[in-house]
Amino acid sequence: xxxLFIGGTGVISSACSELAVRRGIExxxxxxxxxxxxxxxxxxxxxxxxxxKEPEKVSDYLxxxxxxxxxxxxxFTPENIEQDIKVFTxxxxxxxxxxxxxxxxxxxxxxxxTENTPLGNPxxxxxxxxxxxxxxxxxxxxxxxxxxxxxxPSLTYGLSQIPLCIGSWNYPYTVINRMxxxxxxxxxxxxxxxxxxxxxxxxxxxxxxxxxxxxxxxxAFHMTxxxxxxxxxxxxxxxxxxxVEPRLVHIPTDLLSEYIPRLSGSLIGDKINSIVxxxxxxxxxxxxxxxxxxxxxxxxxxxxxxxxxxxxSAIDKEADRTYDKIISAYRRAFPK
Numbered sequence: 001x002x003x004l005f006i007g008g009t010g011v012i013s014s015a016c017s018e019l020a021v022r023r024g025i026e027x028x029x030x031x032x033x034x035x036x037x038x039x040x041x042x043x044x045x046x047x048x049x050x051x052x053k054e055p056e057k058v059s060d061y062l063x064x065x066x067x068x069x070x071x072x073x074x075x076f077t078p079e080n081i082e083q084d085i086k087v088f089t090x091x092x093x094x095x096x097x098x099x100x101x102x103x104x105x106x107x108x109x110x111x112x113x114t115e116n117t118p119l120g121n122p123x124x125x126x127x128x129x130x131x132x133x134x135x136x137x138x139x140x141x142x143x144x145x146x147x148x149x150x151x152x153p154s155l156t157y158g159l160s161q162i163p164l165c166i167g168s169w170n171y172p173y174t175v176i177n178r179m180x181x182x183x184x185x186x187x188x189x190x191x192x193x194x195x196x197x198x199x200x201x202x203x204x205x206x207x208x209x210x211x212x213x214x215x216x217x218x219x220a221f222h223m224t225x226x227x228x229x230x231x232x233x234x235x236x237x238x239x240x241x242x243x244v245e246p247r248l249v250h251i252p253t254d255l256l257s258e259y260i261p262r263l264s265g266s267l268i269g270d271k272i273n274s275i276v277x278x279x280x281x282x283x284x285x286x287x288x289x290x291x292x293x294x295x296x297x298x299x300x301x302x303x304x305x306x307x308x309x310x311x312x313s314a315i316d317k318e319a320d321r322t323y324d325k326i327i328s329a330y331r332r333a334f335p336k
Contacts, residue, residue, distance in 0.1 A: 001212050002026045004065075004092070006051055007073030009040055011161045012098075012153055015200035016071075017041050019208045028065070030058065031074075055083065062091055069094040069211045076126070081133045085140055094147045094217060096210070099134055101154035101222050101277070102127045102270045111194065111274045115152075115220050115281050123269030134220070141218050149210060150220035154277060157298065158200035159305040160312075164238060165231050165271050166256065166263070166323070168316035173306045176242045177315045184249040184327050188267055191232035191250055194274040198225045199293035209286030216285055224277040225291040231271075234295060241300040251330050259326045 008017045008029035020027045021041040029040050033048040040046050049057045051074070070092040072084055081097070088095055104113055106121040119134070121127035140146035157163040162172040166186040178185050206223035210216045229237075232248065239246030253272050257264040282289050306312040 001068045002028070002066075003211055004028045004030060004067045004070045005073065006030050006071065006075075008044070010073060011158050012156045012200050012203060013071075013073045014040075015158055015204040016207050017044060019201065019204040020211070023208060025208075025211070028067070030061070051087075052080065052083070055087065058087060062087065065091075067092045069096060071096040071098065071207075071211075073098050075133060077129050078132045078136055081136050085137075085146060089144075089146060092147065094149055094212065094214075095137075096149045096151060096207075097133060097137055099130045099150050099152045099220075100127065101152040101224070101275075103131045103134065103152060104275075106269050106273060108273055108275065112276050112278055113222070114278045115222065121269045124265030126265060127269055138218070147217045149213075149216045149218075151207060151210075152220060152222040153203060154196055154198060154222060154224045154275075155271075156198045156200050156203050156224075157302065159302050162238065162299060162302050162306070163197055164235060165267070168319045171314055171316035171319070172302075173313045174315040174319055176238065176303055176306070177313070178320065178323070179239050179242050179244050179246045182244075182247065183324075184247045185235065186256070186323055186326065187231050187235055187248050187250050188253045188256055189231075189250065189272050191235070191248065192230045193272055194228050194230055194276055195234065195271060196224045196226075196228055196275065196277055197234065197295055197298070198223070198291060199298045202291035202293055206282045206286050206289045209289060210282075213285060219281075219285075221282050221285070222277055223279060223282045223289060225294075226279060227291070227294055228276050229295060237296050238299050238303070240296070241303040249327055249330065251326060255330065256326065259322065259329075 003025050007013045021043045027044040029044050029046045032050050047061055051058050070088050103119045105118045119131050137148040141148045155163050164175050168174040175185050235246055253267050
């Protein structure tokens with residue numbers, strides 16, 4: 001099987017790249033070559049180009065190539081999708097769009113989420129764009145048979161990421177550093193909303209298992225761990241991985257959004273809602289899909305990875321100062 005990943009070296013996609021190669025798939029990776037944390041597998045065929053800015057270069061590459069499946073990890077807007085439809089029509093038997101589980105209805109009417117849960121998240125521009133992408137692709141599938149499969153990851157992580165609710169994506173060790181220094185770390189709300197975090201290599205089993213599956217055309221899937229934790233548990237387990245008892249401070253989401261406006265969509269449109277995913281559909285299509293890495297094990301691996309090399313444990317100083325500022329304001333309003 002011959003597969004093309006557009007991206008392929010991100011937190012989630014890198015694990016899928018590794019598994020695809022191990023399973024004997026001829027993997028081609030098209031990306032900008034800018035990743036500093038993760039390298040492409042040695043057995044993958046890598047072509048450096050920016051599909052959004054260099055479409056002619058990509059078209060030249062595709063002139064002599066066609067694929068059993070193309071997975072676009074870096075499409076975020078309807079404009080990106082229009083370009084993908086134009087470029088890959090007739091060049092692949094399956095086009096896999098990486099959407100996001102944040103597209104599901106917020107606030108949810110039912111905390112159990114299936115692929116039939118309505119889409120609609122007015123709190124997040126990111127989700128709104130992903131929904132528009134999904135609709136356009138399904139329209140093209142129904143009208144012209146464009147062979148789309150939609151994947152909706154939820155909060156998925158690996159060695160290079162520590163996915164805490166209030167943290168720095170580019171410097172994930174920031175919150176762990178605060179824990180180790182005995183500083184308070186912020187948990188939105190009361191920390192009791194239910195959530196799921198998924199190890200990237202577990203997610204990969206579902207994604208790679210769908211590649212080349214004709215029955216998956218025209219379908220949407222999410223694939224997550226079945227371990228359900230509240231945010232308090234997630235933070236406390238992260239502290240245990242760091243060898244400390246974390247000092248949690250619970251701060252209302254609206255206050256957090258005032259200080260860090262970009263968090264509004266991520267929190268109100270996603271993480272403060274209690275969400276539990278029903279993974280029955282992916283197991284029906286990929287019977288060997290099973291998430292084996294629990295959060296306690298995964299976060300321990302991630303913390304150790306960051307601490308192994310000095311540069312990996314760098315912190316986001318601006319974010320760290322912002323957290324101090326928010327906590328100080330909260331304490332002034334609600335002194336102990």
